[in-house]
Amino acid sequence: MEFEQIYATYWQKVYRISLGYVNSPDLAKDLAQETFITIWKQLPNFRNESTIGTWIFRIASNTCLRQIQKDKRMPTSELPLELKEENTETTMESDLEFLYQCISELPEMERIIISLELEDINQKEISKIVGISEGNVRVKIHRIKEKLTQKFKNNEH
């Protein structure tokens, strides 16, 4: 697969997964960009040991996980409010915005897992991306969805 083709096919998915992780469009764009730079560098070494999708999503997830290393002094959740708002240039629909907010309140790995799941990546592949058993993925997704549902319920009134 050519890099251009990968870029066109996967950019939005990678961006949305990153956005699920950081809940800030600007940061998510940076993370997506960083992911694709890694892909660009590593593509010649890609050896079909996994599917290209799994490979790309592994890089994307790991780029997110590493992000804390650079951003350690200012985790997104602790950004001052006005800064947070400034980052969101595009107006999101309220339920979408609320979904992202709920996801951002989850622990890091849960954020990754649910973002992958919502991106319609099947559980077998998620287990290969994250490195835990399929059963464990299933249980975790179930629990995360329960948590999210609860938050949505509480928000209704």
Add this chain to the structure above:
Amino acid sequence: MNTNIDFKQIWNKQEATVPEIKELLKKATIYKRKSLIKLLLLNTTMILTSVFIGLIWYYFQPELVSTKLGIVLVILAMMIQLATSNRMLPNLFKSNAETTSKQYLQQLIELQKKQLFQQTTVMSIYFILLSIGLALYMYEYTLRMTLTWALVAYGITTLWIAINWFYFRPKAIKKQNKKMNILLDKFKEMTTQLSED
């Protein structure tokens, strides 16, 4: 409890315009060039330092073996410090983003530990080598001085090294380690998030 909220449907509302690929490739090229420049700069610094000390060796023609040994130790100290602070030891600081998150977190933990080691151990080695090197190097020249001046020269040097060793070194290490430990704990916590419930 109603669990029928269609999160996927909400999630899919998020659309994003794909930025121009040119923009990315431009950044990638800049990145590549930057790391090349960094490598070149590091090497030039090392070579220049060595040449400089080599010139001292050549012009002042040290006679004692202690002076020569001192010069070698000082160069060695600087090289070690430069190499490690620039993460140039090839396999020491490599992480592979193409593995599973679980393995990747493990790598990050190992990496943090190595960095902790580097910051404390290498910094101490650097100071020790530098101090011994300097002391040996000075010996030949202080022989030509009167005793008083020799003592003054050694006194000032020792004082300077002592300030660095007892004040700046622990301070730097403490500051660095604090950051490192926060990250280390965070990565460990993320790993536990992956365990079977």
